Amino acid sequence: MEVSLLSVEIRYEQDVVLARRRARQIAQALSFPAQDQVRIATALSELVRNVFQYTPGGRVEFLLDSAAPARLLVRVKDKGAGIRHLDDIMAGQYVSKTGMGVGLAGARRLVDHFTIESDATGTRIELGCVLPKRAPQVTKQLAATVAAALASEEPQNPFEEMQRQNQELL
Numbered sequence: 001m002e003v004s005l006l007s008v009e010i011r012y013e014q015d016v017v018l019a020r021r022r023a024r025q026i027a028q029a030l031s032f033p034a035q036d037q038v039r040i041a042t043a044l045s046e047l048v049r050n051v052f053q054y055t056p057g058g059r060v061e062f063l064l065d066s067a068a069p070a071r072l073l074v075r076v077k078d079k080g081a082g083i084r085h086l087d088d089i090m091a092g093q094y095v096s097k098t099g100m101g102v103g104l105a106g107a108r109r110l111v112d113h114f115t116i117e118s119d120a121t122g123t124r125i126e127l128g129c130v131l132p133k134r135a136p137q138v139t140k141q142l143a144a145t146v147a148a149a150l151a152s153e154e155p156q157n158p159f160e161e162m163q164r165q166n167q168e169l170l
Contacts (some may be wrong), residue, residue: 002073003143005062008148010051010078019060020045022150023074026062028169030072033103033133040072040129043110046103047076047125047151055122056082066138071113083118090116 005026009018023044027037044060058078063069065073088094089104096102107112113128136142 001138002063003064003066003138003140005064005143005147008060009156010048010058010060013052016045016048016052019048022060022062025150025153026072026142027129029149031066031132032072032129033132035112036129039110040074040127043107043127044074044076046107047127047141050103051068051076051078051080054078058122062144064138070138071128071136073113076123076125078122080119080122083123086118088118115135 006022008015008022022043023040024037027040030038039114047059048058055078058076058080061075061077063073063075065071081106083089085094090108094104104116107125107127111127112130113126115126117124122153129136
């Protein structure tokens with residue numbers, strides 16, 4: 001059973017920061033260790049930055065999947081024209097002058113589950129991370145509690161958030 005937690009539209013640069021922050025907050029609420037929180041947030045940040053940079057926009061959806069093993073799922077969908085040379089990029093064989101593709105391969109290494117589909121209607125990526133043993137059991141009530149906590153949070157200054165993210169990465 002999949003339960004939706006939150007969706008974030010990607011249209012503006014600050015949406016990249018927001019999506020990363022939400023990923024970290026959700027991972028924290030699900031009892032992921034601090035290092036895993038940063039991994040999840042970093043993987044998502046790479047993908048969302050690509051959506052912002054190369055497409056007219058997209059959407060990120062955070063979900064809980066109760067199927068064994070229970071995991072956090074993050075789906076990223078964009079409205080772009082697809083990724084050319086996707087197979088070569090994912091195999092690490094594509095060389096780009098702009099660095100295109102490095103973020104995809106890097107994001108894949110940071111998570112437990114990674115799928116990508118791309119065609120002329122856009123790109124769809126799913127990330128998954130197995131929940132830690134100390135995480136609460138996945139239920140609709142847990143999803144509602146996490147979603148309510150996220151909804152009640154005060155907005156933050158995007159520059160302060162970026163500084164904090166840079167510290168995490170260091």
